[in-house]
Amino acid sequence: xxxxxxxxxxxxxxxxxxxxxxxxxxxxxxxxxxxxxxxxxxxxxxxxxxxxxxxxxxxxxxxxxxxxxxxxxxxxxxxxxxxxxxxxxxxxxxxxxxxxxxxxxxxxxxxxxxxxxxxxxxxxxxxxxxxxxxxxxxxxxxxxxxxxxxxxxxxxxxxxxxxxxxxxxxxxxxxxxxxxxxxxxxxxxxxxxxxxxxxxxxxxxxxxxxxxxxxxxxxxxxxxxxxxxxxxxxxxxxxxxxxxxxxxxxxxxxxxx
Amino acid sequence: xxxxxxxxxxxxxxxxxxxxxxxxxxxxxxxxxxxxxxxxxxxxxxxxxxxxxxxxxxxxxxxxxxxxxxxxxxxxxxxxxxxxxxxxxxxxxxxxxxxxxxxxxxxxxxxxxxxxxxxxxxxxxxxxxxxxxxxxxxxxxxxxxxxxxxxxxxxxxxxxxxxxxxxxxxxxxxxxxxxxxxxxxxxxxxxxxxxxxxxxxxxxxxxxxxxxxxxxxxxxxxxxxxxxxxxxxxxxxxxxxxxxxxxxxxxxxxxxx
Numbered sequence: 211x212x213x214x215x216x217x218x219x220x221x222x223x224x225x226x227x228x229x230x231x232x233x234x235x236x237x238x239x240x241x242x243x244x245x246x247x248x249x250x251x252x253x254x255x256x257x258x259x260x261x262x263x264x265x266x267x268x269x270x271x272x273x274x275x276x277x278x279x280x281x282x283x284x285x286x287x288x289x290x291x292x293x294x295x296x297x298x299x300x301x302x303x304x305x306x307x308x309x310x311x312x313x314x315x316x317x318x319x320x321x322x323x324x325x326x327x328x329x330x331x332x333x334x335x336x337x338x339x340x341x342x343x344x345x346x347x348x349x350x351x352x353x354x355x356x357x358x359x360x361x362x363x364x365x366x367x368x369x370x371x372x373x374x375x376x377x378x379x380x381x382x383x384x385x386x387x388x389x390x391x392x393x394x395x396x397x398x399x400x401x402x403x404x405x406x407x408x409x410x411x412x413x414x415x416x417x418x419x420x421x422x423x424x425x426x427x428x429x430x431x432x433x434x435x436x437x438x439x440x441x442x443x444x445x446x447x448x449x450x451x452x453x454x455x456x457x458x459x460x461x462x463x464x465x466x467x
Numbered sequence: 468x469x470x471x472x473x474x475x476x477x478x479x480x481x482x483x484x485x486x487x488x489x490x491x492x493x494x495x496x497x498x499x500x501x502x503x504x505x506x507x508x509x510x511x512x513x514x515x516x517x518x519x520x521x522x523x524x525x526x527x528x529x530x531x532x533x534x535x536x537x538x539x540x541x542x543x544x545x546x547x548x549x550x551x552x553x554x555x556x557x558x559x560x561x562x563x564x565x566x567x568x569x570x571x572x573x574x575x576x577x578x579x580x581x582x583x584x585x586x587x588x589x590x591x592x593x594x595x596x597x598x599x600x601x602x603x604x605x606x607x608x609x610x611x612x613x614x615x616x617x618x619x620x621x622x623x624x625x626x627x628x629x630x631x632x633x634x635x636x637x638x639x640x641x642x643x644x645x646x647x648x649x650x651x652x653x654x655x656x657x658x659x660x661x662x663x664x665x666x667x668x669x670x671x672x673x674x675x676x677x678x679x680x681x682x683x684x685x686x687x688x689x690x691x692x693x694x695x696x697x698x699x700x701x702x703x704x705x706x707x708x709x710x711x712x713x714x715x716x717x718x719x720x721x722x723x724x
Binding site for chain 2: 327380386388399
C-alpha cells in the first residue's frame with residue numbers, strides 16, 4: 211500500500227499550537243514530498259498566525275491555512291464546520307490524499323476524584339472539546355471526501371493508554387479517550403475506504419504533562435514515567451504511516467513493537 | 468458476601484418510567500425483604516406519579532420517592548443533584564445498603580452514519596443525558612455515602628454490548644456506552660469500598676428496541692435478534708446481585724454463563 215508521504219495531501223490537524231500537534235504539522239510538512247495543503251485548527255489566533263508564518267518560510271512548497279476555534283464551545287464548532295466545508299470543497303479535488311488528525315484534547319479535572327466531579331458546566335465543555343467536536347469533524351471530513359473515489363483517506367485519533375486503563379482522578383480523561391476510540395471504530399466499520407488509526411503517543415514532555423505533574427492527585431506517579439519528546443513520539447507515528455501496514459481502527463501505542 | 472436483598476436499602480434508580488428501569492424498581496421492591504426506600508428518577512412527572520402510586524399499593528412496606536428530571540438538560544441535573552444531596556443526607560443513615568442503578572440512556576441518532584452526525588445541539592444533549600449526568604450522579608452518591616463506613620455500597624451501570632462492539636450508525640450510542648463503562652472502572656479504582664457492575668441486559672422487548680427497529684439504518688438486523696422480556700433480563704441481573712460473587716467493575720452480559 212502506498213503511503214501518504216508520496217502523495218499530494220490535504221491534511222487537517224487540530225490542536226496545532228503547541229506540543230504534539232505542533233510537531234505533527236512540522237513533520238507532515240517535512241515528510242510530504244509533493245506540494246500540499248495543511249489546515250491548522252487551534253484556539254489562539256495569535257499563535258496560529260505566528261506558527262503558520264514560520265511554517266510558510268520553512269516549507270514554501272506547501273500551503274498552510276489556519277482556523278481559530280475553541281472546540282469546547284458548540285457554536286464555534288458549528289461555525290468552524292460550516293467554514294471548513296465551504297472553503298475545502300473545491301480544494302480537496304486538487305489532492306491525492308486527505309488526512310484528518312484529531313489531536314485537540316484536554317486533560318480534565320485530574321485534581322478531582324469521581325466523588326467531586328459534579329460541575330455540569332465543566333462536564334459539558336469537556337464533552338464538547340473532547341467528543342462532540344471530534345464527531346462533528348469526522349462528519350465534515352466524510353462529507354468532504356465521499357465524492358472522490360480515488361482519494362487516499364486517512365483519519366488518526368490521538369489517543370492514550372488511558373482509553374483502556376482506568377487510573378484514579380481521570381474519570382473525564384479516561385472516559386472520553388475510550389469514547390473517541392469507539393467513535394473511530396464505528397466510523398471504520400461504516401467506511402471501508404477510509405483507513406483509521408488510534409495512536410497512543412506515550413507520556414510526553416509537553417504542557418499537558420506539566421499540567422498533569424502539577425495537578426494530578428497521583429503526581430508522585432509521574433516521576434517514574436519514561437518521558438518522550440514530542441519529536442520522538444511523532445517520529446514513531448510517522449514511521450507507522452510510512453510502513454502503512456497497520457490494521458485499520460487498531461490502537462498502536464508508542465511502546466508497542 | 469451478603470447481598471443487598473436481606474438489608475434495608477436506599478436504592479436510587481434512573482430512567483424508571485418504562486421498560487428495563489420500571490422492571491428494575493419492581494423487582495427491587497419485591498426482592499428486598501426489609502423496609503427500604505426506592506428513589507425513582509425519570510423525565511415525566513405524570514408517569515412518575517402513576518407508577519409510584521401503584522408501587523406504594525403493591526409494596527406498602529417500602530417508601531418510594533420520586534424526582535422528575537430531564538437528565539439531558541444541564542441545569543435540571545444540577546438542581547436534581549442538589550435536591551437529592553439535601554433530601555437523602557439524613558435518610559441514608561437509616562439504611563444498611565445504598566444502591567445506585569444508572570439505567571437512564573438514549574439510543575441516539577441510529578438513523579445516521581458518522582458522515583451525517585454533526586448537529587452540535589444533539590451531540591451536547593446526548594453527552595448530558597448519557598455521561599455528564601451519570602458522572603454527576605456518581606459524585607452525589609459518593610458524597611452521600613462516604614461518611615458511612617459500614618454501609619454496603621453498590622453502583623450498577625446499565626450498559627450494552629455496544630460498549631465494546633462497534634456497529635454501523637451507532638456512533639453516539641457505542642461511544643457513550645464505552646465511556647460509561649470506563650467512568651465506572653475509574654470510580655472502582657478510586658473506591659475499594661464500593662462494588663460496581665456493568666450489566667449488559669441483552670436485546671430487550673422495549674420502547675428502545677421498537678425505536679431501534681423503526682429508525683436504525685440496519686433495521687433488517689433486528690429481525691434475527693433473540694429478544695428478551697425486561698423481566699427475563701432483570702431476573703438475570705438480580706440473580707447476579709443475589710449470588711454477589713462478580714468481580715467489581717466487570718461487565719456481565721445477559722448471555723454470559
